[in-house]
Amino acid sequence: MNRKIRELKPYPMDRLVKAKEELRKKGVKIYDFGTGDPKEPTAPFIRETLKASVPEVSQYPTVKGKRELREAIAKWFKNRFNVELDPEREVIPSSGSKEAIFHFPLVFVDGDSGKRKVVFGTPAYPVYERGTLFAGGEPFKVKLKEEENFLLRLDKLPKSILEETALVWINYPHNPTGALAPLSYLRDTYDLCREYGIILCSDECYTEIYFQEPPPSLLQVGKEGAVVFHSLSKRSGLTGYRSGFVAGDKEIIQTYLKYRSSFGVASPDFIQEAARVAWLDEAHVRERREVFKEKKEVFEELFKELNLKHLPVKATFYFWVRLPEGVSSQDYALHLLKYGIVISPGEFFGEGGEGYFRIALVPSVKECKEAAAIWKRAHREFMEKVS
Ligand SMILES: Cc1ncc(COP(=O)(O)O)c(C=O)c1O
Numbered sequence: 365m366n367r368k369i370r371e372l373k374p375y376p377m378d379r380l381v382k383a384k385e386e387l388r389k390k391g392v393k394i395y396d397f398g399t400g401d402p403k404e405p406t407a408p409f410i411r412e413t414l415k416a417s418v419p420e421v422s423q424y425p426t427v428k429g430k431r432e433l434r435e436a437i438a439k440w441f442k443n444r445f446n447v448e449l450d451p452e453r454e455v456i457p458s459s460g461s462k463e464a465i466f467h468f469p470l471v472f473v474d475g476d477s478g479k480r481k482v483v484f485g486t487p488a489y490p491v492y493e494r495g496t497l498f499a500g501g502e503p504f505k506v507k508l509k510e511e512e513n514f515l516l517r518l519d520k521l522p523k524s525i526l527e528e529t530a531l532v533w534i535n536y537p538h539n540p541t542g543a544l545a546p547l548s549y550l551r552d553t554y555d556l557c558r559e560y561g562i563i564l565c566s567d568e569c570y571t572e573i574y575f576q577e578p579p580p581s582l583l584q585v586g587k588e589g590a591v592v593f594h595s596l597s598k599r600s601g602l603t604g605y606r607s608g609f610v611a612g613d614k615e616i617i618q619t620y621l622k623y624r625s626s627f628g629v630a631s632p633d634f635i636q637e638a639a640r641v642a643w644l645d646e647a648h649v650r651e652r653r654e655v656f657k658e659k660k661e662v663f664e665e666l667f668k669e670l671n672l673k674h675l676p677v678k679a680t681f682y683f684w685v686r687l688p689e690g691v692s693s694q695d696y697a698l699h700l701l702k703y704g705i706v707i708s709p710g711e712f713f714g715e716g717g718e719g720y721f722r723i724a725l726v727p728s729v730k731e732c733k734e735a736a737a738i739w740k741r742a743h744r745e746f747m748e749k750v751s
Pocket of ligand 1: 462465535594595596607
């Protein structure tokens with residue numbers, strides 16, 4: 365067996381799935397705020413497009429993807445971020461962003477060289493670390509701090525680390541904290557990466573879930589040495605379609621394209637057609653934001669009442685909540701689980717997550733309200749027990 369796989373802990377979400385299954389067997393109603401996979405129905409025009417695009421004869425799709433989809437993505441990017449993308453050389457569709465993130469270091473990290481470090485924050489989406497390990501790179505985790513707005517501060521790392529770094533992952537709006545990065549941060553981080561010859565990867569799958577001014581993209585700062593990863597999963601509620609794209613520096617994109625054919629990740633043509641119409645429509649995305657806003661308000665009220673502190677949710681559909689001093693997030697999560705409420709303990713997202721928990725606004729508005737009522741009782745019971 366591959367030694368690198370043996371060293372990996374189980375994917376955190378797998379543990380949640382098991383616990384939920386056990387509860388379900390016991391007949392407990394489950395309010396799942398664990399995995400970030402909201403349940404709102406897919407917009408009808410996207411489903412109809414998908415159905416109408418299923419061909420009579422099925423043939424292999426290309427890794428490069430359909431020109432029409434790449435053009436739609438470039439058009440969306442120009443409207444949204446005012447950045448021109450060449451649909452021929454600077455965009456590749458992906459099967460969701462997870463696979464594109466996971467596979468990226470396989471192409472761009474040379475595990476035998478002295479420049480094999482991959483830098484990312486903790487807490488973080490676990491795939492940056494997993495992709496690095498499978499590729500033979502060396503993960504270098506930087507603890508993200510609340511007092512620094514959970515920004516990954518490369519300028520605070522020693523020069524020697526930056527010299528040994530092949531890739532840096534940033535992710536704003538950030539999972540799990542919901543933190544945002546201003547354009548000035550993106551510029552400073554970009555400049556530093558240019559100085560050290562580091563590829564800067566920006567996972568931007570939450571840029572469309574916002575409740576104030578729209579967050580920026582790294583490509584607004586520059587394209588050279590920069591790559592962004594986008595997805596329809598969160599923007600359009602298409603997690604099951606597995607559709608996203610990678611864009612940026614044309615040399616990097618073309619090199620990635622060349623080797624992606626080895627991975628077997630080409631997106632089916634009928635998914636690409638559904639993706640094309642999704643990128644060209646904003647109305648369904650606005651509606652989704654409205655629904656998340658309603659759910660968000662339920663929990664803002666709940667956490668205020670329970671005196672639980674959290675970052676203001678300005679983007680993403682996550683609350684990153686600080687537990688009172690001395691309370692273990694695993695114990696708290698296990699207690700809520702008895703009531704059917706599933707949350708993610710902060711350490712699921714790495715060492716930097718200790719002392720916090722994350723909720724994803726996944727259940728319907730009605731279920732969020734039901735869960736909030738149950739949560740109040742469960743929380744008081746827990747606090748009485750530990751005090
Ligand atoms: C930060 C982050 N990046 C990437 C992804 C992958 O999303 P998908 O593969 O559905 O596009 C997720 C999913 O939860 C995520 O939270």
